[in-house]
Amino acid sequence: MPSLPRPASGPGSRYTARAATTRSRPIRRHADVATLTRSLTSRDLWLTRMLHEHRVLTTHQVARLAYPSLRSAQRRLRTLHQHAVLDSFRPLTQNGSAPEHYTLGPAGAALLAAHAGLDVSVLGWRPTHNGRIAYSPSLGHDLGVNELLTHLAAHAHATPYAGLSLWFSERSAARRWSDIIRPDAYAHWRDGDRLLPFFLEYDTGSQPLPHVEAKLAGYAAFTTATSTRPALLIHTRTQSRDQALRHRLSAAARELDLNVATSSADFTTTNPWGPWWTPLQPAAHRTTLTHLAAQWPSLSPASGLEPTDADTALTLPVPPLPPAPDTAP
Template sequence: MPALPRPASGPGSRYTARAATSRSRPSRHPDIAALAHRLTPRDLWLTRMLHEHRVLTTHQITRLAYPSLRSAQRRLRILHNHTVLDSFRPLMQTGSAPEHYTLGPAGAALLAAQAGLDTNALGWRPTHTGRIAYSPSLGHDLGVNELLTHLAAHTTPTTNLPLWLSEHSAARRWGDIVRPDAYAHYRDGDRLLPFFLEYDTGSQPLARVEAKLTGYAAFTTATNTRPALLIHTRTQSRDQALRQRLAATARELGLNVATSSAGFTTTEPWGPWWTPLHPGARRTTLATLTTYWPTLTPASGLEPTDADTPLTLPAPPLPPVTPSRGGT
């Protein structure tokens, strides 16, 4: 079995290559019709989010959708017992991991029914959770989701994250040109930062990261749109090495690139931690990056088409604002 990645810090930093533990529940065939009166709009939103982003921890889900960890744990346990969600907890070198939630059999059947599809067409299999639990990219995927859930949850009267596409959704739209780890829009007042995200764990040679810039330049040329490119790295030393390697190439290709590292963005990735690839540039906030790059525009291919289904359209980063049944 391939070893799980181990970033120096953050989600996935202490995972071992041993078996993940899973929580037991009654074994029964999912009856989605019987769930009709039990599931809230927030529950349905969560199934879409897990279909889109594959795996979210209890803390990430709480951040997005619940007022407290206790209320989240209570509701997630109910959804797990009804097989709407599945879950596992990777073993760690020290301490214990939070519960990691994935789409369960009833949740997959529900989404397929809503889209008029067979469950197999959804891409869900009984081995779905196991494949995620033992995936070599688990730490990477959790790191991407950690960064974006912090951004999505940081809502004020002037700031929000109105759009967040997963790696899978981005590949569906632009995979013949670029394959970012995520694509999102960050808004602060009248300033919009559309950006591709490259979440660098340090496992790839610098030359391979540099080679990706050619694809982003080709995307700009082919679509006549100009999203920013944010590269999040694992450590400050890796950040510095990337900046030295990428600065000239980014300038030659006319790309708008900024970098940061996990040492700064752990809990407030919107803050003054991002440094544009400009000579003498200093760290600044996501919103202020738009003043460096006044020609930014959102990526093409975001408008719904006749080929889209409810499952190919992006899930809203936050749940609908409606009362929940039972106060949870």
């Protein structure tokens, strides 16, 4: 099975810096928000919230989460693009071709703002939104995070009792905890009555090992300050990078009393919930996310998850999967 995206191979790894193609739209007058709302489904509205939350999703990632087939996803995404609900681009690659990448479009931003009773500027959306994401040096990293977590979320389609019940983007995590930590994501993996609340560090190999080690002190400070105890999952680029990280981090994780597990793209494929995660403990073996939850009974969800008066409709968590299907064009 194909590996998840990483710098050596897969989506996001072969992109030529600052080079992308954008899809043109038919020249026509776009419907106003009130008119457009009547033609959108609850799944369409969910997708606009997902793209506001997670910035960019490929056709395959959207299909995995919300559609019965890739073809049906492509058809609907094309329609939403034509109505400017979505923007899209296709990064140039050194060889082969990349899938279409979708971001929030001008009509989609206006829809979200209208539903929240806010001005579009509050969303942080600008006409340059699509281009800034297409040319971002962090595009491959962001897609890797979303690839890993869309696989975990979509697992619930096949196994309803197992999947992600919560998924915060890097931006949402920063809004809550940036004074102490800045994880790449925060999520809850649930399998029956087992719950694994975890922070994710998606390591591409670009940071020196001491820099990664220094992050552990922040997670230990978070545990002390909040009296909560999520796990820390570190997903690395290759098995050799994984081994180097484990050698560097094991002593610090033990001294700081952190529950840390690592894996790499050499092992995680299209089923990252499987037996690919190794706790940072002596003589530990690779195991599943569900078994990690069983091995670490002291885990607890992070603080700051409950809505506050400062939250708006745009800062509340977006369900990892769309609502039940409704009548869709």
